Amino acid sequence: MGTIVVAAAASHSPGIAIARGEPDPEPAGRFYAGMDRIAQAFREAAPDVIVTVTSEHFANFYLDNVPAICVGTGRSARGPAEVWLGPEVDVPGDRPTATALLRGVMDRGFDPAFSEDLVLDHGTWVPLQLVNPGVAVPVVPVVINNMFEPMPSPRRIYDFGRALGAAIAALPDRRIALLATGGLSHKVGTPDAGDVDPVWDHRFLEGIAGGDAERLAALTHEELGGIGNGTHEVRNWLCVMGAVGAVPAEVVAYEPMTYPSWATGCGAVIWGVAGTEPEPDQRSAA
């Protein structure tokens, strides 16, 4: 059966890649140390494929067609979308796994879109490069709409995560890594962009660390938007939380990087999945 051998979540602020240690190297250094922990966990887990659960920022979708959830089923994806992140490369995919997971969540009451031609922007690229250097491990990207309203609810994405976890367990022997990206508190493109809310972030991280799924899945769209329009991305974290089940997580980094720094409450966690049993099958009767 498929096994989640490692699961993590991390912020994806562009500053992590292009403003290393600016203007204050100490908090940046602590964040990178946390990402190094995640990278080490990924190396030791030796996954066959990394499923990223991420946002995208106008690299693929505009208002002519907005999927709530999109699974990348291509033989490869292209990335990074942004010129300032470096040359574009092909990121190897895993079509059999992606297709099996797609069918698995469809059997469990979800109907994601899918695409064989996704472009990976900084939302995926920034953390992925740190934990999967040279994109050596194939990637199945899952994109959640955190950009256009109306967005799927946090509850809906958490439940999708549960279905994803069950679909992973139903795979033939496959070592799966999960990497959620985005968040934590931040505001993008607005007059108050750059403000972060470390109190809210710490409360969120406490919930992730303690496996408090019910409290976090009950977060509302309005609350997340009130913290900052970029905070909607924490839905991605809830997805992986749903997939791994009632498992605690270790917070390996948190830095409130206000503007003119990375303008994001930057967090990173590793879930304690090694040796845990997957959640019971959540196959829908529908």
Place this chain on the structure above:
Amino acid sequence: MSTYALGRLFFDANRDRTMALVQRFHHDPDVVLADYDLTEAERAAVLAGDVRAVYEAGVPPLLVRMGAMTLFGMRSTADYKAAIAGAVQATD
């Protein structure tokens, strides 16, 4: 102002790694803008590099920020924040 076409311009400009659309816009903006169903006010805002007008029209804020960099050459976050200080987005 309708925002679909205005946002579409910003979307198209931003996702083009070759920057061909942006270069064409800088070389001959009227030709580029003719491909988008913009109102006269939207067209004037784009030609003037009026970030505040685009923001107030209701284009998604991050897309405004990205397009400001790509189309208007507004790289400085401080300049962007100053341009939209106090601005409020229109809602449908």
